[in-house]
Every structure is written in C-alpha cells, then in structure tokens.
Amino acid sequence: MLLTRASEYALLSLDIIRNSEKPQGAEQLARELSIPKSFLAKILQGLAKSNILESKKGAHGGFIMAKKVHEISIAEIIVAAEGKTPAVFDCSQYTDSCPNSAIGNCNISPFLATFQNKIDTFLQELTLEDIFNNEHLPSFSH
Amino acid sequence: MLLTRASEYALLSLDIIRNSEKPQGAEQLARELSIPKSFLAKILQGLAKSNILESKKGAHGGFIMAKKVHEISIAEIIVAAEGKTPAVFDCSQYTDSCPNSAIGNCNISPFLATFQNKIDTFLQELTLEDIFNNEHLPSFSH
DNA sequence: TACAATTTAGAGTAAAATAGTCTTAATTAG
C-alpha cells in the first residue's frame, strides 16, 4: 500500500480539527474516531512539527490548524504523517541489491520515475480544501 | 511502497525475455540479473499463470512471451507479480477497525477512490512496449 | 527407455515495515 494508517488517521483528524473552534485534544479525537490514543498522539505531533497543526500544551490544550485548509497540500500532510514521501518503489534502499548495481540506470527506471512524478504532482496540487469539496480533483495524466 | 521487488523482478525479466528468441530459464535469468533463483521462479510462474509468459517444461525449457509487448499492460504484469492490484490504501482489510464502521463512507474515501482510479488508469493504459520506448512516457516538463 | 534439465506447487523461514504501547518529562490554565 502506498499509504499507511498514519495518513488515514491524520486526514480523519484534520477533518475534525478544521471544523472546530476549540483546540482538539489527542484523547478526545481518538475517542471520536475510535482509534488508539497513543498512536494518534504521535501522528499529531508530526503534523505540528511540520507546521500543519499548532499545538497548545497544558490544560485545555490540544491542536488547531496552523494554516488555512487551502494552504495545505495533501502531499505535505502525507509526508508529515508517514515521515517520508510515499514511494512507488524506492530503489535507494536497495543500494546493495540493485541488479544493475547502479541505481536509476536500469530499463525500468524511466517508468518508475515518471510514475512517481505523477503521484507527487497529483498530491502537491491537491489541498485539504479540495479533498473535502470533491468537485475539483485534478487530473492525473496529461 | 506501492510496488515490491516482485514487480521489479518481473519487469526486469520481461525486458530480457522479450529480446530473446530461445526460452529463458529461471536460473539463467536469476544469474543474469543477480537475483535469487527460487524467488524469481515463483514470480515467473505467476506471470505464466496470467498468460503473460508461456512456460516450457523439461530440458531446454524456460519462458517466452505469450503475447506481443504492445498487448501487455503494465497493470496486468504488476497484478500477476504482486498477486493483487497495487492499492493506495486498502480499507477492505480494515473491516474490523474502520473508524467509520462503514468502509468507503468517510470523508476521505472520495479522495482515496479518485487517487486509486488515477493510478489504475495510468497503469492500464501503459504497455510493456511503452515503458521501454520511453518516448511514450508522458514528459516531466508537463 | 532412462535421465537430466526444467517448471510447478506448496510449506516453511528470516528480515523488515507497520502499528501500535508505555513511561517519563515538559508545559500551562485555572
């Protein structure tokens, strides 16, 4: 799978946070979404570090949006949640076992690069606002 | 990652097989590509079952193309190699832990479905011929 | 016919990634 539960939980949480005035705490969000609190807390911390969310510590703390929904790309959310860009096929982790012993130099590399580029572009052009107003989902090819 | 080594090995093998007249054995291919023989054999078996390759048993046996390269989509190769369609995020395996307890009914489902559809279409429209004649690959510039 | 080369089938194993948990420390509203 291209995405893991971290991205799922991040997006589901952001959908709640963007619709609320008060800071939303990790525990409350976890209860509302029926997902593990500790795991969600980690993910929200990542979103805060990436300046997607702003965190408020202490009593009555929690998370609020750090930017407006149309200023946040789906790409940056996923990178923050996953800890890395979602890869079609990451040759760089196979430096010791690349059949061509020269990463990026095989006959399928151009295909992989093009495919990856399409995904990157698609996710970078989509904003948080877009995916919840599913009218304008950008096209993938051409 | 969207793809695993199974797809990598399948595509690398197909690039060799399509360029040779004689059947290519699993052992020979594995040697040529410096990849594990037993693992590759399994993958080639899958390609044969999916009618992408034709297998010849016995002495001087091996694998040849079952169709022409322009008749084989990258989608069917990947499905044969992976044993399933490459998924952006497969909710169906989380039937017990879907936060909305109704798969496909959350606010992010439309985005996931659109994304998946773009990938499916991209892979279905590409053929084996296309990816090795990288003229057909849509350019990076736009 | 015998045999060696080869695919086929399926069980089994090792390594890596995913999906968490748990504990302690830091911060802050009231």
Next chain:
DNA sequence: CTAATTAAGACTATTTTACTCTAAATTGTA
C-alpha cells in the same frame, strides 16, 4: 499547586515482504 495536556523516545506486537527448500511433474534427448 495541580490537573490536563503535549513531547519525546524506547519498547513490543503484528503483518508483510522477501525470500528458501523440497518434492513432484514434465519433456527433450541420448
């Protein structure tokens, strides 16, 4: 001061990936 909350990081459990191994079936050729 204290309860509520985030922050950080080590830890563990589960699942997936990436293989391996063995035995059986098939087939060209001597």
